[in-house]
Amino acid sequence: MDQQAAEKRVQELHVQLNQLNYEYHVLDQPTASDAEYDQLLRELINLEETFPQLKSPDSPTQRVGGAVLDMFEKVQHQSPMLSLGNAFGEQDLLDFDRRVRQAVGDQISYVCELKIDGLAVSLRYENGLFIQGATRGDGTIGEDITSNLRTIKSIPLRLNKPVSIEARGEVFMPRKSFEALNALKTERGEELAANPRNAAAGSLRQLDPKIAASRNLDIFLYNIADVGETGVTSHSAGLDLLESLGFKTNKERRKCASIEEVISYVNEWTEQRPNLPYDIDGIVIKVDSLAQQEELGTTAKSPRWAIAYKFPAEEVVTTLKSIELS
Numbered sequence: 571m572d573q574q575a576a577e578k579r580v581q582e583l584h585v586q587l588n589q590l591n592y593e594y595h596v597l598d599q600p601t602a603s604d605a606e607y608d609q610l611l612r613e614l615i616n617l618e619e620t621f622p623q624l625k626s627p628d629s630p631t632q633r634v635g636g637a638v639l640d641m642f643e644k645v646q647h648q649s650p651m652l653s654l655g656n657a658f659g660e661q662d663l664l665d666f667d668r669r670v671r672q673a674v675g676d677q678i679s680y681v682c683e684l685k686i687d688g689l690a691v692s693l694r695y696e697n698g699l700f701i702q703g704a705t706r707g708d709g710t711i712g713e714d715i716t717s718n719l720r721t722i723k724s725i726p727l728r729l730n731k732p733v734s735i736e737a738r739g740e741v742f743m744p745r746k747s748f749e750a751l752n753a754l755k756t757e758r759g760e761e762l763a764a765n766p767r768n769a770a771a772g773s774l775r776q777l778d779p780k781i782a783a784s785r786n787l788d789i790f791l792y793n794i795a796d797v798g799e800t801g802v803t804s805h806s807a808g809l810d811l812l813e814s815l816g817f818k819t820n821k822e823r824r825k826c827a828s829i830e831e832v833i834s835y836v837n838e839w840t841e842q843r844p845n846l847p848y849d850i851d852g853i854v855i856k857v858d859s860l861a862q863q864e865e866l867g868t869t870a871k872s873p874r875w876a877i878a879y880k881f882p883a884e885e886v887v888t889t890l891k892s893i894e895l896s
């Protein structure tokens with residue numbers, strides 16, 4: 571095969587492998603077997619070995635880098651990664667709704683999202699290529715964990731359109747991956763991970779991307795950091811845009827026309843929570859209109875246009891009582 575034919579075949583394989591990866595890891599609806607995927611990947615690896623100049627950073631063969639880092643570089647976020655204020659009960663939600671209405675009037679709609687119990691990260695793309703990924707850190711300065719994020723198969727290395735965008739989301743460890751990790755740790759006589767969130771944090775802190783790759787992490791994107799040039803005017807349209815670009819978003823989100831609808835969504839998921847294949851620690855409620863978000867603004871570290879309803883902590887058997895009784 572000459573170089574020109576190889577170039578054409580490499581491009582075809584990129585398209586096919588990215589599509590199969592997207593169906594499997596983002597849509598969770600694979601249309602090919604693992605064997606078919608591996609065969610195409612093997613063909614691409616061989617072509618890249620024969621024609622090294624055809625190997626590109628966004629190639630499906632380049633997910634797990636070779637180099638083990640000796641530290642993570644610091645990254646300054648272009649816009650702060652805000653943290654959420656908390657609501658612990660229905661009254662807190664009614665108070666939030668009252669404050670919002672006082673500020674922007676009664677024409678409001680909210681977007682409710684499951685609050686994924688993981689790590690907040692920011693993903694930066696230039697002309698459709700994944701350039702850099704960072705942890706939230708203190709909200710202003712995070713750590714560059716690009717090489718670990720590249721190993722997460724639901725993170726696209728190239729978007730469906732050559733846009734420059736910064737998307738933010740939550741990296742998490744699905745319960746199945748968590749159980750597999752602790753089974754492995756038990757075999758090795760290692761200390762078990764306490765919960766999926768800590769296990770995800772520990773995985774993203776690995777300096778060797780091969781270890782991060784072995785942890786089967788996943789991600790849901792939930793925010794566009796700089797909607798500027800995208801032209802979207804609502805949070806829900808922003809999530810639809812992220813989806814159209816090839817990002818994985820959480821399909822359980824729901825637009826609510828009133829705080830009463832928000833409360834019924836909260837009650838529904840308080841019940842359904844144990845049936846999810848990942849941990850959630852609450853529900854995030856956001857004002858949908860970006861103009862109203864702008865009007866409401868933010869405090870030093872939290873938006874006034876969003877709040878996190880936190881589920882009550884699992885009933886912990888407090889040993890204190892037993893001490894009092896004895």
Ligand SMILES: NC(=O)c1cnc(OC2CCCC2)nc1N
Nearest residue numbers: 652683684685686740792793854
């Ligand atoms: N853990 C989550 O699932 C989650 C976290 N954060 C946000 O929103 C950010 C963006 C604006 C304030 C917080 N949404 C979420 N769904």
